[in-house]
Amino acid sequence: MIKTVLLAPVGNSLYARLIANALSREKDIEISAVVVRSILNARRLRTEFKRDGGRLIRKIYQKLVIGDKRFSENKGNNLAALAKQQQLKYKNLSDLTKSLKIPYHIVADHNHPKSLEILQEHQPDIIIFTGGGLLRSPLLAIPRFGVLNCHTGILPQYRGMDVVEWTAVEEKIAQIGFGATLHFMDSGVDTGPILLKKMITPSSDATFENIRAELETLMVELMIQGVQGIRDGSLSPMPQVLSEGRQYFVMHPRIKFAAQARLERQRPKL
Amino acid sequence: MAKIKPFNLSFLTHEFKGFLSDSETKEFILGKYGDLNFDQQKSGVFEKELFQIRMNLAALGWIELKDSFPIEKKLNDRNGRSIVYQWFTNLKNGRIIEQGIIANGAGENLDWLDENNEDLDGHKAEAIESILKIVEVKRKKTMEAFSRELTYDEKVQEGLRISILISRASRRHKDLRYLNAALKLNDWYFSICRKTKSKQTQVFYLLALTEQERSVAEMLK
Numbered sequence: 001m002i003k004t005v006l007l008a009p010v011g012n013s014l015y016a017r018l019i020a021n022a023l024s025r026e027k028d029i030e031i032s033a034v035v036v037r038s039i040l041n042a043r044r045l046r047t048e049f050k051r052d053g054g055r056l057i058r059k060i061y062q063k064l065v066i067g068d069k070r071f072s073e074n075k076g077n078n079l080a081a082l083a084k085q086q087q088l089k090y091k092n093l094s095d096l097t098k099s100l101k102i103p104y105h106i107v108a109d110h111n112h113p114k115s116l117e118i119l120q121e122h123q124p125d126i127i128i129f130t131g132g133g134l135l136r137s138p139l140l141a142i143p144r145f146g147v148l149n150c151h152t153g154i155l156p157q158y159r160g161m162d163v164v165e166w167t168a169v170e171e172k173i174a175q176i177g178f179g180a181t182l183h184f185m186d187s188g189v190d191t192g193p194i195l196l197k198k199m200i201t202p203s204s205d206a207t208f209e210n211i212r213a214e215l216e217t218l219m220v221e222l223m224i225q226g227v228q229g230i231r232d233g234s235l236s237p238m239p240q241v242l243s244e245g246r247q248y249f250v251m252h253p254r255i256k257f258a259a260q261a262r263l264e265r266q267r268p269k270l
Numbered sequence: 271m272a273k274i275k276p277f278n279l280s281f282l283t284h285e286f287k288g289f290l291s292d293s294e295t296k297e298f299i300l301g302k303y304g305d306l307n308f309d310q311q312k313s314g315v316f317e318k319e320l321f322q323i324r325m326n327l328a329a330l331g332w333i334e335l336k337d338s339f340p341i342e343k344k345l346n347d348r349n350g351r352s353i354v355y356q357w358f359t360n361l362k363n364g365r366i367i368e369q370g371i372i373a374n375g376a377g378e379n380l381d382w383l384d385e386n387n388e389d390l391d392g393h394k395a396e397a398i399e400s401i402l403k404i405v406e407v408k409r410k411k412t413m414e415a416f417s418r419e420l421t422y423d424e425k426v427q428e429g430l431r432i433s434i435l436i437s438r439a440s441r442r443h444k445d446l447r448y449l450n451a452a453l454k455l456n457d458w459y460f461s462i463c464r465k466t467k468s469k470q471t472q473v474f475y476l477l478a479l480t481e482q483e484r485s486v487a488e489m490l491k
Binding site for chain 2: 258
């Protein structure tokens with residue numbers, strides 16, 4: 001039996017719900033608890049607003065107001081389609097945990113002492129991270145195997161943020177491609193040992209939006225396969241050669257415009 | 271009713287969407303260049319920066335250069351190797367970034383080293399990468415990542431020197447991550463620099479923007 005704890009960024013995270021729902025049906029995999037980061041943390045909001053300005057408001061709006069609606073206009077392979085396929089009936093993690101009788105906790109921050117206390121009580125073999133800020137070393141040290149994270153890009157080459165767009169603007173679609181990588185987290189950004197990696201082939205009319213939507217479904221798939229693989233002992237983590245890649249950051253809108261144009265230019269070669 | 275020129279509203283657009291577009295940036299640069307170039311030509315100050323601004327604008331095809339610049343040779347001799355190495359030797363604990371604070375002169379001196387293809391025993395590339403991380407992680411708070419001993423204007427100018435360094439580094443190393451950080455820094459400094467009374471800050475900001483636009487032209491078009 002593998003004991004897991006799932007960490008989520010918000011209570012309505014569809015990504016987290018899909019993973020929890022799928023894992024709850026798996027043999028010899030137990031979800032011991034679901035821990036959600038509270039949105040109502042004045043100190044964090046203040047710090048993030050000072051740092052991010054208007055971008056924070058957009059982020060909160062997207063997470064809390066738009067939520068699942070962002071998929072409605074998007075045809076094809078995305079989390080909403082996967083939810084339909086899985087017949088996911090839970091509107092949020094609170095419903096899911098109540099129905100499946102899983103302890104549900106809301107914490108100020110995943111690194112908060114209270115959060116660490118909860119995690120230590122559950123003694124998980126794996127922590128499944130679906131978002132909610134940076135994780136510090138004391139938390140990373142709790143699970144027996146480690147903390148799993150799925151990254152929306154190809155590691156070790158593209159670490160960090162907006163890597164779909166960075167791959168396009170650096171004209172590396174043919175060479176590196178688009179994909180997702182499941183890895184154990186360490187104290188760096190996307191630098192931990194790799195468990196699984198999978199590529200997608202974008203369509204000839206692909207946009208960043210639908211590439212990302214497809215990658216999100218792949219991330220659910222990889223996370224489930226990763227937990228299954230650890231349970232079965234069929235996966236061995238491979239350390240990354242960090243010099244083979246670089247860390248990327250949130251892309252400026254003017255570079256994003258160029259990335260869009262370069263995506264279109266590279267598409268016929270896909 | 272009097273018509274409002276689009277430029278007068280550009281700062282509002284910036285506040286709302288958080289960045290300056292290609293056309294807004296060009297309009298701002300040319301407007302400021304007109305004012306500053308005229309002022310400074312009389313007094314002869316900021317000769318080096320104005321020269322660099324003019325070279326950038328000419329490289330962008332935004333102005334035509336009609337006269338020659340004897341200043342060029344002087345510029346190359348000015349910030350010599352020994353000055354940069356002296357700066358490095360005097361750093362606290364030998365570190366360019368100490369407890370999140372970027373050493374005074376880091377932008378200017380690292381730029382000289384990078385331009386002249388020199389290194390500080392392997393420290394240069396590491397230092398530029400660390401500066402990139404500071405800008406990206408601290409975001410707007412980068413503007414506070416300078417020594418408390420500096421005045422407000424000096425801190426802004428140190429920040430603009432960092433912007434100039436990373437814009438140029440993006441062209442030299444063909445690395446768009448540096449341009450990405452420079453674009454953000456210059457956007458954050460826009461609110462301060464568009465209304466500053468300090469001529470030096472205005473000149474540095476104009477130089478930062480023209481370096482940014484040269485990188486945009488070379489790497490994004």
